[in-house]
Amino acid sequence: MNLTPLVQSFVLHFGEMGSRWGINRTVGQIYALLFVSARPLNADEIAEALAFSRSNVSMGLKELESWRLVRLLHQPGDRREYFSAPEDVWAIFRTLAEERRKREVDPTLTMLRDALLVQPDNEPDRHAQKRMASMHELIELSTSWFADVQKLDERTLRQLMKLGSAAQKLLLMKDSLKPAATRNKKAIEP
Amino acid sequence: MNLTPLVQSFVLHFGEMGSRWGINRTVGQIYALLFVSARPLNADEIAEALAFSRSNVSMGLKELESWRLVRLLHQPGDRREYFSAPEDVWAIFRTLAEERRKREVDPTLTMLRDALLVQPDNEPDRHAQKRMASMHELIELSTSWFADVQKLDERTLRQLMKLGSAAQKLLLMKDSLKPAATRNKKAIEP
DNA sequence: TATACTTTTCAGGAATTCCTGAACGTTGAC
DNA sequence: GTCAACGTTCAGGAATTCCTGAAAAGTATA
Secondary structure (H helix, E strand, O other): OOOOHHHHHHHHHHHHHHHHOOOOHHHHHHHHHHHHOOOOEEHHHHHHHHOOOHHHHHHHHHHHHHOOOOEEEEOOOOOOEEEEOOOOHHHHHHHHHHHHHHHHHHHHHHHHHHHHHOOOOOHHHHHHHHHHHHHHHHHHHHHHHHHHHHOOOHHHHHHHHHHHHHHHHHHHHOOOOOHHHHHHHHHHOO | OOOOHHHHHHHHHHHHHHHHOOOOHHHHHHHHHHHHOOOOEEHHHHHHHHOOOHHHHHHHHHHHHHOOOOEEEEOOOOOOEEEEOOOOHHHHHHHHHHHHHHHHHHHHHHHHHHHHHOOOOOHHHHHHHHHHHHHHHHHHHHHHHHHHHHOOOHHHHHHHHHHHHHHHHHHHHOOOOOHHHHHHHHHHOO
16 A cells, blocks of 8 residues: 555645644554545554554554544454544544543643632732633633534534624624623623 | 742643643743743743753743743843733733644645645545545635634624624524525535 | 454653753843 | 853753554454
């Protein structure tokens, strides 16, 4: 199994990008390969295509499975495990976002909430808590909004994005339904 | 300069989180410390508080400056450089998003565009290109939308987020202004 | 149950990243 | 100009992460 230059460059790029994130080069490349592959691949094919050891591929696939980014399937009459990346890029994006939330955002929110429960007994802590509160609010608000928006189906989401902010702003201009409550809340907050 | 337990746990958490991203522990901790600090700090204070070498702090601060996450300032009658994190968490978020776009998204888009220009001469490449095209579209659409939304001021953004998706969906129901164009485009695309 | 095929685990070497102290560079005060 | 205070650079050791081959474990077939 030989990679075409086109696929090669895609795979290499994702290897690089992977290492900018927590993900290592191997895992990035494996995912990239599965993403562009026209059919599911087994571990041996991947190992050969990318020139990684069989065990490295095995670990990489496990990692990808833990991120729910690959699907495991079987071919009739073949004992080997085949892997593929889901088709729908929007679904992939959703999975990625969800998984990152679980691993990064939620623990951070927990830490912040705990920190905010402490009764500060000195000036530095009082200030630190104010900062943490503002961070907590931002994260809370944006993740819950994101979760909400992600429930929309692809077509609706696409439309919303294409509309951009201009039309959405119009929605607020009316200043009729919800905004009143919003404004009141805002007025109470310091 | 001694950290209170409250600040300590915040700083340590960000050190950990930092290493999940490309950012290393040191840089994460320095940023966290500056974020909760009530006043700007100089490099020596940071080095002492976190028990890092002076040179390590120097490199960390340089990294943070390259991300535009810290502000450099001077105290009257003091030759040393003082650093602080901007107050406004929304602005911080914006900066972070912009910087990540520059470093990760833009190069990826460039790579994808280049790949899409190639005239594929075999089946695997034809399929790979289709996959890359769908990825390209998703990234293009979501980043341009994000850039657009980020131009809104904090108050408006807050309101929009609080409305959630429900109200935004209403906007589309009307199916009057733009959606026609959107639907046509969609119909043309395979 | 034995066999062949497949996947997983893991010790340890390779590669990379991190961090430090020492040397060097720069700047302002005297 | 000299000196002290401060910032930066960088070689190389420390720590971490990555990757591999060998061995073990698992599994379908006969």
